[in-house]
Amino acid sequence: MSFFQKLKNKFSNTNNETDQKTPEKYKEGLKKTRTSFSDRMNNLMARYRKVDEDFFEELEEVLIASDVGVNTVMDLVDELRMEAKRQNIKDTIQLKDVISEKLVEIYQGDEDEQPQKLKMNDDGLTIYLFVGVNGVGKTTSIGKLAYKLKQEGKKVVMAAGDTFRAGAIEQLQVWGERTGVEVIRHNAGSDPAAVIYDGIKAAQARGADVLLCDTAGRLQNKVNLMNELNKVHRVIEREVPGAPHEVLLVLDATTGQNALAQAKTFQETANVSGIVLSKLDGTAKGGIVLAIRNEMKIPVKFVGLGEQMEDLQEFDPNAFVYGLFADLMQDEEQAE
Amino acid sequence: MAFEGLADRLQSTIQKIRGRGKVTEQDVKEMTREVRLALLEADVNFKVVKQLINKIKERAIGQEVMESLTPGQQVIKVVQEELTQLMGGEQSKIAVADRPPTVIMMVGLQGAGKTTTTGKLANLLRKKHNRNPLLVAADVYRPAAIDQLETLGKQLSLPVFSMGTEANPVDIANEAIKKAKEEHHDYVIIDTAGRLHVDEKLMDELTQIKTNVKPAEIFLVVDAMTGQDAVNVAESFDSQLDISGVVLTKLDGDTRGGAALSIRAVTGKPIKFVGMGERTDQLEAFHPERMASRILGMGDVLSLIEKAQENVDEKQARDLEEKMRSMSFTFDDFLEQMSQVKKMGPLGDLLDMLPGAGKMKNMKNVQLDEKQLVYVEAIIQSMTRKERQEPSLINASRKKRIAKGSGRSVSEVNRLLKQFEDMKKMMKQMTNMQKGKKGRGMKFPFM
Structure with a gap:
């Protein structure tokens, strides 16, 4: 059985147990990503019959064009060079299977192939903290997650911790009205840690299940702002032992190599536990997921696939990989 | 930061060449590969990189680089020229319509x-x-x-x-x-x-x-x-x-x-x-x-110079230089200098503009804490006028008083005194150097 066959079977198995609609959404959302990636791969295979240095160099480019980190690509291609030598592969078509297998390996990580569920606090308040640089979609992601959690029957409260950017509090307020979730807010310019503190107290008083904490966007090289974030984190830790239960770094799918620097610095400051990959519905490849997975070991938990309330999907590595390589798989099947 | 600048990247290739004295086509190829990686790491689109690399290769394999005594520097120069050219001239004009608005x-x-x-x-x-x-x-x-x-x-x-x-x-x-x-x-x-x-x-x-x-x-x-x-x-x-x-x-x-x-x-x-x-x-x-x-990771010296020019009073700077030369530099001057630096903006921003500073930031012991400046200021301000002029006066009991006055510890006061002495020593060396080898400009920190 070919590798793709295996992947497909695995995918349809998990599919039966989970939501039937997810793969369709992925397929739709990743349409641009997928076609451009597999187009390029096929194009590459068509132009190079023989495996040589030029072929590898161009393969590097195809991968880098998807924003997969340069280091990750170099490692990967080096491995492929070795593999080609070891198995004495001369024909590029033969290498195709190996390439895809290696890519999936990185996407899926070592052990966990199942979607990573958000951690919940079974006895008491669960707190999720959202962090990230400016303009990645933190507030929007919070609004979408609030909707999702509410659909699941949870009582949700949001804390408007972005007291800096003009209109940020109002933005969260609008999401609160849309989703019917209460927003705890202070005036613009007040101390974000104080807002979060009040948020925790309010959420506890109302017997809420989940508190979603917004923070202001900050570039990771601004020491003062990162210290401020650290303070917010400390306040949460102090008020609810074991919290925050998730620190979600929101990353813009169009971001390039800088996303790695973001992941690294935010992890040092706020102990990031998962990633929300936003704006994946454009032509951006989201290849950075691969790099972050490979170099940082931080799992992706959600992807943003549109502007509607429902457009936040749990990240399912199998579905993601399936979506990314679906066309390649079809070719494979036809060939067999 | 995970990224190295182009200069760092080229370092190893250059080291190899240095021993041989002659640059081969293979060497140039290796260098352009490093250039390519540096550009890709900087998020330059791969198609654009390809075009650039071809141009650079042409120029590099020609006489410009291979016959140069400093091939590494030449490669960087060529790359930088090509990048600057591609990016076009400076244009920050905003159009005006014939009829407002x-x-x-x-x-x-x-x-x-x-x-x-x-x-x-x-x-x-x-x-x-x-x-x-x-x-x-x-x-x-x-x-x-x-x-x-x-x-x-x-x-x-x-x-x-x-x-x-x-x-x-x-x-x-x-x-x-x-x-x-x-x-x-x-x-x-x-x-x-x-x-x-x-x-x-x-x-x-x-x-x-x-x-x-x-x-x-x-x-x-x-x-x-x-x-x-x-x-x-x-x-x-x-x-x-x-x-x-x-x-x-x-x-x-x-x-x-x-x-x-x-x-x-x-x-x-x-x-x-x-x-x-x-x-x-x-x-x-x-x-x-x-x-x-910036794309090549070589710092932004020009912006730094411009910032300095904008914010530093030229007369004061000349006075300061004179004091350095005559070795009459005191804590008062130190304070003055600090306030000038502070006018230029946050320290982190300044450091970012320096070539090679990317590496420095990696070192955890280089702390860019603005508060440190405030502490130093407090310590100096807790000294008497005489102490500022003549730091050798400061003995143990004076140190204790200064520490109390500034709210810092005695060890911090000690550290500052030590730093001040080191600075004076360095100035002495610098002025000697200038007297000795006149006309020889500062070497760039990269290469």
Whole structure:
């Protein structure tokens, strides 16, 4: 059985147990990503019959064009060079299977192939903290997650911790009205840690299940702002032992190599536990997921696939990989 | 930071060559491979990189590099020249329409920073060009986008035109122009909603606004951190709207900003401004040669010099130099020097501009804590006038008093005294050096 066959079977198995609609959404959302990636791969295979240095160099480019980190690509291609030598592969078509297998390996990580569920606090308040640089979609992601959690029957409260950017509090307020979730807010310019503190107290008083904490966007090289974030984190830790239960770094799918620097610095400051990959519905490849997975070991938990309330999907590595390589798989099947 | 500058990358290849004294074609090939990786790591689009590398290879294999005594430096020079050339000249002029008002449209993806840039641009027009702009809130989709622009308008005391979220953006634009004419605004800046370049419906809306208001400028606002996709975004916006320029935002981060090069290469449109911070006055003109250095990870010495020139009083600087030479440098002068440095902006920003500083920041012991400066200031201010002139006076009991007065520990006072002595020693060496080898300029820290 070919590798793709295996992947497909695995995918349809998990599919039966989970939501039937997810793969369709992925397929739709990743349409641009997928076609451009597999187009390029096929194009590459068509132009190079023989495996040589030029072929590898161009393969590097195809991968880098998807924003997969340069280091990750170099490692990967080096491995492929070795593999080609070891198995004495001369024909590029033969290498195709190996390439895809290696890519999936990185996407899926070592052990966990199942979607990573958000951690919940079974006895008491669960707190999720959202962090990230400016303009990645933190507030929007919070609004979408609030909707999702509410659909699941949870009582949700949001804390408007972005007291800096003009209109940020109002933005969260609008999401609160849309989703019917209460927003705890202070005036613009007040101390974000104080807002979060009040948020925790309010959420506890109302017997809420989940508190979603917004923070202001900050570039990771601004020491003062990162210290401020650290303070917010400390306040949460102090008020609810074991919290925050998730620190979600929101990353813009169009971001390039800088996303790695973001992941690294935010992890040092706020102990990031998962990633929300936003704006994946454009032509951006989201290849950075691969790099972050490979170099940082931080799992992706959600992807943003549109502007509607429902457009936040749990990240399912199998579905993601399936979506990314679906066309390649079809070719494979036809060939067999 | 995970990235090395081009200079660091080339280091190992250069080391090899040094032993041989002759550069082969293979060496050049190896060097161009490093150049290629450096550019890709800086998020320059791979197609653009390919074109560049071919050009660089041609020049490098020619006599320019291979017969040079310092091939590494030559390669960097060639690369930098090519990058600067590709990025075009400096163009931060804003068009003026024949008949006022001049209309500017701001377009771009979600979260690029359009609204913030709209505010900054209006501020710039008023302050530097003495204009009277009207801001238009045409983002009716994102929650509270109008509130955001209105808040910015309030901060800047500039009028904002809005019609709520129910109105059609095209109507809003038309009404705004009418109002600008009535109230004699000479500029109208329209803040449009962020949209994906593949969203046909929303892209059509922009085309409609464009045909209605006939803008003199359409600025595409792009996040400097954008990766390979920058090319697709810029290409689509340009082909549908024929943009007139680009504003690169969030350049105060630590991204290399290779997107700038990609956009310039595929659209041929100038990058006019760069966003350098969250404050409304932090919009600066774009400097191609500085951007080239940044992409290559070589620091931004020119900006640093400019900042210094802007903020340092020349006479004071000359006095200080004289004092250094005559070795009569005291704690008072030290304090004076510190306040000059502080005027130039946050320390971290300054360090970013220095070549090789990327590496320094990696070292955990280099702390860029602004508070340290405040502590040092407090310690010096707790000294008597005499002590400042003559630090050798300071004995144990005086140290204790100074520590108490400044609220710092005695060990901190000790450390400062030690640093001060070291500094004086260094100055002595420097002045000796200058006397000895006159005319020999400082060597660049890279290479």
